[in-house]
Amino acid sequence: MKQTGFFGRKELLFAAIILGLYGCNSTEKITQPIAYNHSIHVSEAGLYCTDCHVGAETKIQATLPSIKRCQTCHSEMQGESKEEAKVVEAVTNKEEIPWNRIYTLPEHVFFSHRRHVTSGKIPCSDCHGDVEKLTKPADHQLVPIQMKRCMNCHDQKSISNDCLTCHV
Amino acid sequence: MTKWGMVIDLNKCTGCGACVNACRIENNIPNVGEEEAQKGRALDWMQIVTEYEGEYPDVRVTHIPRPCFQCDNPPCTKVCPVHATFLNEEGLVGQVYYRCIGCRFCMAACPYSAKKFNYFEPDIPESYEGIRNPDVTRRMKGVVEKCSFCHHRLSLAKDLARFENRELREEDFQPACVESCPADAMTFGDLENPDHRVATLIHSSRAFRLDEELGTDPKVYYLKKEDK
Structure with a gap:
């Protein structure tokens, strides 16, 4: 079989797939609840x-951080942000925030x-x-x-x- | 330079198998089932070989626990084509599963049969998930594995010693088999450190190593069984 240099086409394709899988994993978007x-x-x-x-x-x-850390400052509203309201709600309900x-x-x-x-x-x-x-x-x-x-x-x-x- | 090694007193070993079980649990060793075990495919990193001498009723039984001997001149590392197994600076023979291509050259080269091959995906029941040791990598089908002298414990011990700003002590790093031995037959430590018990024990008149003539320079020593 004709080879393309040291590696054959299959090997090059395999390498490209591996690079695609592992080289680009940092571009995956992760969202947070707050x-x-x-x-x-x-x-x-x-x-x-x-x-x-x-x-x-x-x-x-x-x-x-666990909700106890947030509770130190956010048992009450510090400002007017909607996002902070979610934290205060979680603190009041003693629910952990599912950070990703x-x-x-x-x-x-x-x-x-x-x-x-x-x-x-x-x-x-x-x-x-x-x-x-x-x-x-x-x-x-x-x-x-x-x-x-x-x-x-x-x-x-x-x-x-x-x-x-x-x-x- | 540190050289981790083990001394096993054959006078004290009763062959109870505590070391074998401790090793299985510590290192997430899967059960391969009876049929596969009979084909020699059991994955135990620690084995006990029992030798019998004489005829009943005058039988002399010797139990020989056999982990990987962590040779200072290891034949297995020399044949590995991908550097998945290697001798590190502390005298430990490492095995990196994600590098292993499963060629099994190292298994053929090891004169002590210390290396095991995963013929199947490890069969670990879901109910075991909660008790699996998270510090030890799960091996996959097609790779070779072996006793690591519980190297993950060394990583943790070094980390803690450094954090507490002190030297690593003998008791900080003990493999699971040594820790579990109820007969206190196994001793572990730095062979080069005169403060460690193993450094003295290896100079005992009873000390010997298995198949020393092969020149593999194993770091597991045995203390010969003597009739009292």
């Missing part, structure tokens, strides 16, 4: 990322937030982008999570790139 405004919480309320994503400094998972995760890792990857945030002193924005400037919820990963990106950072900081460092 149009949360990160910017107003950071610039006006003076909150840090870890005030709501409480696990980021001390746990493996950063975690999405934007960053998920495959199960064969071990990633610890505390190791990167507390021990490694890496700013959240290095992996998550400038979320603090967003006035609407992000509908995609601002900084796409790719193994290449992790490995480059490990290289620059002289951290082991041995497969077992991240893969379990």
Whole structure:
């Protein structure tokens, strides 16, 4: 059979499908139940990322905020926003807000937030982008999570790139 | 440099199988069923080989628990065409399932039959979902798997030690089999660290390794069974 260079056509087609499946996964739109405004919480309320994503400094998972975190400020209306009214309603009814995760890792990857945030002193924005400037919820990963990106950072900081460092 | 290793005292091992079961639960090892197991397709990462010497009633029974020996000169890594199995800097022989192409060269190369092949999609009942260990990757049909010395526990232990700003202690990282042994027959630690019990035990006059003459330099040592 005639080959197109080192790879045959089938191989090239296969590679294109793989790239299509994995290379473009960050363009998938994710919606949130409430149009949360990160910017107003950071610039006006003076909150840090870890005030709501409480696990980021001390746990493996950063975690999405529970209604108890919202309750601290939103047991009553602070302004006149319709979106805030939804939060106050959820707080009154003691219902969790079903936030949708934007960053998920495959199960064969071990990633610890505390190791990167507390021990490694890496700013959240290095992996998550400038979320603090967003006035609407992000509908995609601002900084796409790719193994290449992790490995480059490990290289620059002289951290082991041995497969077992991240893969379990 | 750290070199993780294990010492198993054959005088103490009763062959109870606690290590085998602990390993199954810890590492989400599926049950392949009786028929497949008889074909040698059981996926247990820890096996107990029982040897009998003599004739009844003077029989001497020795139970030999056999995990992956995490060889320092592993034959399996040399034949892997895709670098799915490799020796890392801490002496652990890693197996990355998403890289494995299922050629089984490593299985043929391993003189200890420590590697297992997934002939089928793992049959894990839905009712097990809640008790599945989320720290261990589920393997899929067509890949090779093996004992990892519970490496996921090392990742967690290192993470916690670093967070608490201290050195990793011997008790921080113990594989499930060692932890579960009711006879205290298994000891685990850093072979290069004189503070770890294994570093002393491997110099015992009873210490030996299986098929040492092959030059694989295994990091699982046994303490010979002696009649008392």
